[in-house]
Amino acid sequence: MSRMTVISDTPNEKRLHIGDQHEIPETLGLLVRHDLIMFPLMIDQLQIDDQAVKNLIDAALAGDRLIGIIGVPRSKEESVAGVEFPHVGTAAMIHKMLKLPDGTVTILVQGVARVRFTEVVETEPFPSARVERLDTVLDDSVETKALAHNVASEFQRLISLVPQFPDDWKAVVQTMLARPDHLSDFVASNLNIEIEEKQELLETLSVSERLTKLTKRLNSELEVVELANKIQNQVQKEMNRNQREFYLRKQLETIRHELGEEDQHATETRELRERIEKANLPQHAREAAEREVERLSRMPTAAAEYSVSRTYVDWILSLPWSTTTEDNLEIRRAQNVLEADHYGLSMVKDRILEYLAVRKLKPDMKGPILCFVGPPGVGKTSLGQSIAHALGRNFVRMSLGGIHDEAEIRGHRRTYIGALPGRIIQGLRRAGSRNPLFMLDEVDKVGQDFRGDPSSALLEVLDPEQNVAF
Known part of the structure; x- marks a missing residue:
């Protein structure tokens, strides 16, 4: 600890009897400090390291101990150059000065009276200014x-x-x-x-x-x-409630451990890992699922994000990643199915049979898109069902009429509460296979407003280069 040397002290009697009628000289040495406004009778302790101010203190202690104090904002220079005169400040008395071994000086000062500094009269060896005493106006009303x-x-x-x-x-x-x-x-x-x-x-x-x-x-x-204080009390109550819940959950975990029972959180995590092992997921889906389960294992069940991550893992595991149906490309059977389900429409049936014939000749061909155009009730949707029946594929119908939000197709971001995958992913889960026949019904009635343009998102659905990994 640095040793302080007491250089000067003012007797307590003098300090206590500084009154309103204390005599103020015509000029006072100036001490300009940032963010310091001293009021009469108030006491403050100041640290001094500037040599000019030390000269001012020495001169004051050798005389009447009075100095002038002016406060300026930090945006201005901490000297008389940063002060506009005339300026109202405070005449103050130095009661004590302490010198530290490093040369720093600490002074204890007390305000005496309000004064107006009219003009600077000297700048060396320290600045001084002419002063006028300002008396307060006190009425006894x-x-x-x-x-x-x-x-x-x-x-x-x-x-x-x-x-x-x-x-x-x-x-x-x-x-x-x-x-x-x-x-x-x-x-x-x-x-x-x-x-x-x-x-x-x-x-x-x-x-x-x-x-x-x-x-x-x-x-x-x-x-x-x-x-x-109200906000602090609310935060404190919430913290106390969370701490209490954490403490009780730890106690419950300890009790279950002593009873030989497995924690419910650990049970859910273990079951999810077992489902991932049995799901036969592709590598990228497996890594994503394992990463989310690892996060869940470190996350308390009361956390808001727990249900979001859990729902995401459930969706990954419920999709038919490896389940497919084998296509039946027998042209004669397909023709019989179409004739049995629909009367007439010979041109449409011929076009469908041509498509099936091309599929039979080139099995690795990416699935083309068949567009059915016609007024309501002529059998467009039922033709899609007949094609699925003839091929032996599962059928999924998705009505696009009135959709305004592209998230209905692509899916919502996981950051939203109640976020769900898009209708394509939901249809795949309902179909139970990864190669169902999708019927996008009423595609001409897709809406468009400030929330987005779903018709633009349909390009991702219909492009064979993109929809294979939708």
């Missing part, structure tokens, strides 16, 4: 007393709400009711407000006007502090 009582009451409430304020300040405020000018300076110096507001209060000589401004500022500060 009922209004001023009422304002003082209101400010004292509001500030005492603020002391109760702010942990940084000592409780004994309430008694200090109560004793100052007899001197509203001292009360206003004490409250103004301890409020957490901008330096511009403090400077305005320092320049306000009327005590009643000063108390009025403090009343407005205290009301605003109380609203902010009370709301912050």
